Amino acid sequence: MHPAPLPIVSDSTRRGFLAATAVGAAAFAITLTLGNSLRAWQALLVNFLFFGGLAQAGVVISAIMQVTSSRWGRALKRTAEATSAFLPVSFLLLLILLAGTADWLPWVDEPVESKQAWLNVPFLVVRQVAGFFILSGLSLLYVGHSLRPDIGQLDESGAEPATGLSRRLIANWRGLNAEREASQRIQNRLAPAILIAYAWVFTLIAFDFVMSLDPHWFSTLAGGYYFIGNLFIGFAFLSVVAVWSRNRLDLSKYIGANQLHDVGKLLFGFCILWAYLFWSQYLVIWYGDLPEETEFIYHRMHGAWAPVAWTVFAMVFVVPFLVLLSRRVKTSARGLTTIALVGFAGMWLERFILVSPSLWHDEGVPLGLIELLVTLGTAGLFGWCYTTFLRTFPVLPTSDPRLAPASAHPAAHVLHAE
Numbered sequence: 001m002h003p004a005p006l007p008i009v010s011d012s013t014r015r016g017f018l019a020a021t022a023v024g025a026a027a028f029a030i031t032l033t034l035g036n037s038l039r040a041w042q043a044l045l046v047n048f049l050f051f052g053g054l055a056q057a058g059v060v061i062s063a064i065m066q067v068t069s070s071r072w073g074r075a076l077k078r079t080a081e082a083t084s085a086f087l088p089v090s091f092l093l094l095l096i097l098l099a100g101t102a103d104w105l106p107w108v109d110e111p112v113e114s115k116q117a118w119l120n121v122p123f124l125v126v127r128q129v130a131g132f133f134i135l136s137g138l139s140l141l142y143v144g145h146s147l148r149p150d151i152g153q154l155d156e157s158g159a160e161p162a163t164g165l166s167r168r169l170i171a172n173w174r175g176l177n178a179e180r181e182a183s184q185r186i187q188n189r190l191a192p193a194i195l196i197a198y199a200w201v202f203t204l205i206a207f208d209f210v211m212s213l214d215p216h217w218f219s220t221l222a223g224g225y226y227f228i229g230n231l232f233i234g235f236a237f238l239s240v241v242a243v244w245s246r247n248r249l250d251l252s253k254y255i256g257a258n259q260l261h262d263v264g265k266l267l268f269g270f271c272i273l274w275a276y277l278f279w280s281q282y283l284v285i286w287y288g289d290l291p292e293e294t295e296f297i298y299h300r301m302h303g304a305w306a307p308v309a310w311t312v313f314a315m316v317f318v319v320p321f322l323v324l325l326s327r328r329v330k331t332s333a334r335g336l337t338t339i340a341l342v343g344f345a346g347m348w349l350e351r352f353i354l355v356s357p358s359l360w361h362d363e364g365v366p367l368g369l370i371e372l373l374v375t376l377g378t379a380g381l382f383g384w385c386y387t388t389f390l391r392t393f394p395v396l397p398t399s400d401p402r403l404a405p406a407s408a409h410p411a412a413h414v415l416h417a418e
């Protein structure tokens with residue numbers, strides 16, 4: 001039996017999410033029509049890159065667990081997949097951004113002749129919409145097959161009769177054993193396809209929504225740097241959710257100190273991988289010393305942007321690296337949550353500094369009330385979508401053959417001995 005999903009969050013908290021969404025939408029609309037429209041567009045773009053990346057990262061993390069047949073994080077598999085509830089909103093944000101390309105994409109008014117075959121609005125819209133449908137379609141199909149045996153099991157036993165979308169997900173139910181085998185077989189086929197599509201589609205996003213903002217700059221590493229950063233965001237979020245779900249959702253039987261230790265190690269590893277990719281890109285640009293390449297880095301590391309750049313490096317790499325060297329921090333609910341939140345916030349700033357210096361040509365750093373409100377609104381909508389998923393579907397993948405109690409973790413005796 002999976003634990004009762006209520007109360008995941010209170011109704012008042014969910015109303016707060018919607019209120020934040022309304023405030024953010026109003027701030028965007030008002031700034032777009034009456035204020036500085038460029039700030040409104042760049043704030044929306046930063047949050048699309050951040051929260052849209054997080055929405056996909058959760059499914060990718062689940063797919064990685066499936067491909068590697070990992071057992072340590074099976075209790076967190078569903079809470080990772082829950083980020084997929086934001087994918088329809090990501091598509092809406094994408095459409096809004098594509099509709100406003102003339103207001104924020106510099107190459108629309110000042111085309112680059114040598115790159116016009118790629119940098120033109122019709123082709124941009126086609127490849128972005130097609131890429132979104134391919135990746136999101138695979139992701140939602142994967143999540144649906146992951147959910148199906150758990151929903152059917154609860155419906156079959158009478159514990160929680162399926163209604164609405166859950167009822168449609170278990171159409172033509174064939175019995176638990178058959179459905180469990182079919183679910184694993186289909187997930188095993190879809191997971192590698194999701195990983196390949198993720199690398200491809202998010203490379204396109206990095207090229208179109210980061211690199212093309214400075215159309216004379218180019219980097220073949222920009223795609224990998226961006227989608228690896230998304231996974232860092234995903235593991236930071238999963239670290240916080242691991243602690244929250246263990247307490248709030250009463251999953252302590254399945255999520256113990258060993259599971260926190262494992263997700264902490266992955267967070268540690270991805271902070272190093274992010275720094276490695278950053279250094280790999282920086283070193284090549286520095287060594288080549290070509291004006292069309294160095295300007296992108298120089299602009300962000302000098303003047304008003306320098307404090308932001310160093311803050312990003314400290315929050316995303318230096319602090320997580322130094323603190324997560326400690327096993328005690330990785331197994332501490334409070335310590336892991338704190339470091340994960342630092343990295344999470346640092347990655348939002350990293351998305352901001354990727355986008356804004358290419359668009360903003362006035363004095364200072366455009367980081368103020370409008371950016372805060374649009375971010376608050378997007379975060380509120382993400383929170384509402386995420387908790388709606390967890391309220392609607394089983395939180396624990398009880399039909400997964402690799403799910404095991406926390407005490408069955410291979411390293412349990414080591415940590416307990418300490």
